[in-house]
Amino acid sequence: MKPTDTKDPEYFHKVVDCQYACPAHTPVPEYIRLIAAGRYNDAYMINWQSNVFPGVLGRTCDRPCEPACRRGRVEEEPVAICRLKRVAADNKTDISDRLPAIPTEKNGKKIALIGAGPASLTVARDLMPLGYEIDLYDDQHKGGGFMRSQIPSFRLPESVLDEEVNYILDMGVVTHFKQHVTSMRDMLAKNYDAVFVGTGAPRGRDLPNLPGRQDGDANIHIGIDWLASVAFEHTHKVGKKVLVLGGGNTAMDCCRTAIRLGGEDVRVVVRSPKSDMKASPWEIEDAEHEDIPMYENHNPKAFLTENGRLTGMVFEKVEPVFDDNGKRSLVPTGEEVTMACDDVLMAIGQLNSFPWIERDIGIEFNDWDMPEVDKTTFQTSLPNVFVGGDAAWGPENVITAVAHGHQAAISIDLYCRGESTAQRPAPEVNLVSQKMGFHDWLYDAHISDDERQIVPLIDKQQAIGNRKLEVEKGFDALQGYDEAMRCLNCDVQTVFETDRCIECDACEDICPVDCINFIDNDEEANLRENLKVKATNTDQDLYVSGELKTKRVMVKDENVCLHCGLCAERCPTGAWDMQKFLLHEATAGVKS
Amino acid sequence: MTFIRPNFRHPENHTNEIGYSIKNYEGALSTLCAGCGHDSISAAIIKSCFELNLEPHKIAKISGIGCSSKTPTYFLGKAHGFNSVHGRMPSVTTGANMANRDLLYIGVSGDGDTASIGMGQFAHVVRRNLNMVYLVMNNGCYGLTKGQDSATADKGSAGKKGVPSVFDSIDLCQLALQLGAGMVARSFSGDKQQLVPLIKAAIKHPGFAFIDVISPCVTFNNTPASTKGYEWVRDHLEATGTIDFIPEKSEITIDYPAGSSRQVQLHDGSELVLQKNANDYDLSSRKAAMNRIESVKEAGNILTGLIYHNENQGDTHASINTTQRPLNALTEADLCPGSAVLEQLNAGLR
Ligand SMILES: Cc1cc2nc3c(=O)[nH]c(=O)nc-3n(C[C@H](O)[C@H](O)[C@H](O)COP(=O)(O)OP(=O)(O)OC[C@H]3O[C@@H](n4cnc5c(N)ncnc54)[C@H](O)[C@@H]3O)c2cc1C
Ligand SMILES: Cc1ncc(C[n+]2csc(CCOP(=O)(O)OP(=O)(O)O)c2C)c(N)n1
Ligand code: SF4
Ligand code: SF4
Ligand code: SF4
Ligand SMILES: [Mg+2]
Numbered sequence: 002m003k004p005t006d007t008k009d010p011e012y013f014h015k016v017v018d019c020q021y022a023c024p025a026h027t028p029v030p031e032y033i034r035l036i037a038a039g040r041y042n043d044a045y046m047i048n049w050q051s052n053v054f055p056g057v058l059g060r061t062c063d064r065p066c067e068p069a070c071r072r073g074r075v076e077e078e079p080v081a082i083c084r085l086k087r088v089a090a091d092n093k094t095d096i097s098d099r100l101p102a103i104p105t106e107k108n109g110k111k112i113a114l115i116g117a118g119p120a121s122l123t124v125a126r127d128l129m130p131l132g133y134e135i136d137l138y139d140d141q142h143k144g145g146g147f148m149r150s151q152i153p154s155f156r157l158p159e160s161v162l163d164e165e166v167n168y169i170l171d172m173g174v175v176t177h178f179k180q181h182v183t184s185m186r187d188m189l190a191k192n193y194d195a196v197f198v199g200t201g202a203p204r205g206r207d208l209p210n211l212p213g214r215q216d217g218d219a220n221i222h223i224g225i226d227w228l229a230s231v232a233f234e235h236t237h238k239v240g241k242k243v244l245v246l247g248g249g250n251t252a253m254d255c256c257r258t259a260i261r262l263g264g265e266d267v268r269v270v271v272r273s274p275k276s277d278m279k280a281s282p283w284e285i286e287d288a289e290h291e292d293i294p295m296y297e298n299h300n301p302k303a304f305l306t307e308n309g310r311l312t313g314m315v316f317e318k319v320e321p322v323f324d325d326n327g328k329r330s331l332v333p334t335g336e337e338v339t340m341a342c343d344d345v346l347m348a349i350g351q352l353n354s355f356p357w358i359e360r361d362i363g364i365e366f367n368d369w370d371m372p373e374v375d376k377t378t379f380q381t382s383l384p385n386v387f388v389g390g391d392a393a394w395g396p397e398n399v400i401t402a403v404a405h406g407h408q409a410a411i412s413i414d415l416y417c418r419g420e421s422t423a424q425r426p427a428p429e430v431n432l433v434s435q436k437m438g439f440h441d442w443l444y445d446a447h448i449s450d451d452e453r454q455i456v457p458l459i460d461k462q463q464a465i466g467n468r469k470l471e472v473e474k475g476f477d478a479l480q481g482y483d484e485a486m487r488c489l490n491c492d493v494q495t496v497f498e499t500d501r502c503i504e505c506d507a508c509e510d511i512c513p514v515d516c517i518n519f520i521d522n523d524e525e526a527n528l529r530e531n532l533k534v535k536a537t538n539t540d541q542d543l544y545v546s547g548e549l550k551t552k553r554v555m556v557k558d559e560n561v562c563l564h565c566g567l568c569a570e571r572c573p574t575g576a577w578d579m580q581k582f583l584l585h586e587a588t589a590g591v592k593s
Numbered sequence: 594m595t596f597i598r599p600n601f602r603h604p605e606n607h608t609n610e611i612g613y614s615i616k617n618y619e620g621a622l623s624t625l626c627a628g629c630g631h632d633s634i635s636a637a638i639i640k641s642c643f644e645l646n647l648e649p650h651k652i653a654k655i656s657g658i659g660c661s662s663k664t665p666t667y668f669l670g671k672a673h674g675f676n677s678v679h680g681r682m683p684s685v686t687t688g689a690n691m692a693n694r695d696l697l698y699i700g701v702s703g704d705g706d707t708a709s710i711g712m713g714q715f716a717h718v719v720r721r722n723l724n725m726v727y728l729v730m731n732n733g734c735y736g737l738t739k740g741q742d743s744a745t746a747d748k749g750s751a752g753k754k755g756v757p758s759v760f761d762s763i764d765l766c767q768l769a770l771q772l773g774a775g776m777v778a779r780s781f782s783g784d785k786q787q788l789v790p791l792i793k794a795a796i797k798h799p800g801f802a803f804i805d806v807i808s809p810c811v812t813f814n815n816t817p818a819s820t821k822g823y824e825w826v827r828d829h830l831e832a833t834g835t836i837d838f839i840p841e842k843s844e845i846t847i848d849y850p851a852g853s854s855r856q857v858q859l860h861d862g863s864e865l866v867l868q869k870n871a872n873d874y875d876l877s878s879r880k881a882a883m884n885r886i887e888s889v890k891e892a893g894n895i896l897t898g899l900i901y902h903n904e905n906q907g908d909t910h911a912s913i914n915t916t917q918r919p920l921n922a923l924t925e926a927d928l929c930p931g932s933a934v935l936e937q938l939n940a941g942l943r
Contacts, residue, residue: 573628
């Protein structure tokens, strides 16, 4: 293999598993260390800069960082990254003086944002400090999009959402709430310099052709519409017997909301086996903790009605069968099951819907009737129209919407300055030695043995009695500290300098997880095979040095490196050093 | 300020045949200088014992005084240990071995500990062919007392102080050969490929097995002018051949070119496979071994690898016909055969 090019920021970035996995590339270990140091405001601002809604995300994030976290490869459980974010948000003091200044003199460019979800709000957050004027349109009465209408208050208190939405609106965004946008043509006629579409995926899937659908209509609800109607206080109760169809996160929110609105026998009914349910494991866990049963392998067949009123549903039982290619199909077993119910909540998927975008105004649509959107620039075929969040490629999550918003803001800024949107600004990177002295590093290199902290919950009966009461209490300061100490500081990189190495093997001998090898160079596949411990995780890179005096090379498998610094500690010549790699994604306004 | 070894190990690093992980063979975190060759030798001992599936509590590690003699603290933390007096490792090991032949004895010493103050003890433990592994971590200096030349420092070699040694050096392998050791080998701390199979062979060897391991002292004797520094040693190594240790019952999976390799059967069924090099000689001939060491030395190089091997020399117990059982397992009945036997004895003396 060729020597690793550590000058390419991509290399070390990939080593910081959590940050790399985060769609917005939040510098996770940096804020975790600040939490350990009790510097909550600093930790909060690092988050705020990257992911805009730390308080919201610290409670609700889909947390792609956690399955990626290195700690999960070394022991059972990853660092509770998401809930640590909440520790920063919960414990911070007033941070308003740290928010960016908004120029009173505007730059003369006006932008329209359609939909007030996290994607649009992020665009606003990034462009307002640059002097843009922004009009924000949404059909709801307040900002936040699905974070407000869909995520139930028992997971996300309204006050937390309001605070973080208002940091942005208070920058001087002109809001046009309770306005459903019905024509893109009209919008374009208002002569905005750019228009951003952040309207989400607002249509819930139905089962229009199932027998009894029309008859039972009064008690058959589209999950997301029903959740919105609960959130906006139009719906206050539900029948005693409720069937929730679907196995995703929406189903979990529906069932948990239903038991809070008077549901006594609430069941989740899924077509697939339970192990294939789409919901995040922790959301399933939360629902089960509230004693909600899940029925797997039940395919809906019909709604049962009596005198025009819903009385139950019929399901056909199926079983998963795998063909030779491992492809699964659900084959009916012939058994039918009837379940009585008063209400049905359908949480079986969401769709995009763009009836309001005329097809003859220059925005190209693809075969799936979705606008053609560039994956990097978020630009449509109409150069001044951009799309991001769930509206771009279908339902995702808040952090993805935020990431889209950042990139769209960069594009809009480039576009408004007359520059090419394809020319993306580079991230800001910094690599600094952590050495202080003998056995002394700027970071805490000691590896904690603690198991993952468990998030404390409020009393279950109390929680179910009030849909607005937040179920999770969040870590207290001590738990937050202990959890923060579980982080392995993956951003503190092991940097190797070939010329200084005398091949004494000290690093190889001391490394507790056998990462380091001195070995004859070869192709990657052979090297992986020949290391002390085979490098089987191909998602993780091999760090290869230049040729050493003995013609061998140093090969380090990054996979389970603990970043303990012992290699650098035991190196007599300083060939190894621990250096902190800090990467901030570029935001709008950074010159490329 | 932290300097603590984490408790995590590579999740794919499996346990050995007796269910122990590599961690069960480690010791305390080393306090030797960063980069000291001795630490590599400790790592090689750990690896050898792990791979040989030895039970740590059936091993005794005994040492004298010196940085080298400190290392038993840093490996096999679950084994018995005795950090004895300067140069006295052989007599303490002899006593322990006489009292309990069931343990594996690993004696660790330094070049100072062996070739200066402990020379007399060394000579006799070899001569008696005590069943032990005698490992010298040879850095050509007294590391612990700040790097004075030792008796293995080559004439003209200079350490950190820059003053060349004026005396001829002692070659411990030659000495061991001369005194009748059954296995003699030399290696380098920076070559675990060679060192680990040698340690395994030494462990399996019944009787006295001697390994002189050149082990650079990075702090006091790793200069370009030192013949015990990393650079000089690497540039002047000449192996008797490459060596593989094949445990008992396992299939030989490596393809050795025909005619160029030789198998040495060890008493327990395991095998040493030696890849001969151009200057192959009869490993069981003391004379040939002596010659080889000398001729390589004349060429300015260091002979490493397995130098001499002869399993057919009985160990001390065999020579003096001692009891098979450890002394602490002998009961009063064993030790005091009773008045009838005494009568008989006395009668024989009349
Ligand atoms: C029940 C449920 C629970 C969820 N829980 C989580 C969670 O815990 N964590 C997580 O990360 N994600 C969660 N999500 C997903 C997350 O809410 C979305 O992915 C995210 O909000 C998408 O952001 P967005 O900016 O693209 O649009 P949205 O948040 O969907 O906002 C779009 C806004 O545009 C408005 N709008 C649409 N069309 C028009 C129009 N024509 N005119 C005017 N306004 C319009 C909509 O009313 C809405 O307010 C959940 C989704 C659902 C349905
Ligand atoms: C009886 C006695 N004499 C002298 C000393 C001082 N002393 C301690 S270590 C040492 C030399 C150790 O050299 P070596 O065995 O080569 O070990 P190294 O430190 O080089 O590994 C000496 C002379 C001592 N501890 N005890
Ligand atoms: S251990 Fe810390 S830095 Fe490493 S992946 Fe996990 S959270 Fe990120
Ligand atoms: S920091 Fe160095 S010693 Fe520690 S695990 Fe990583 S490579 Fe091994
Ligand atoms: S002084 Fe020399 S022998 Fe002693 S620990 Fe340091 S490097 Fe090793
Ligand atoms: Mg010495």
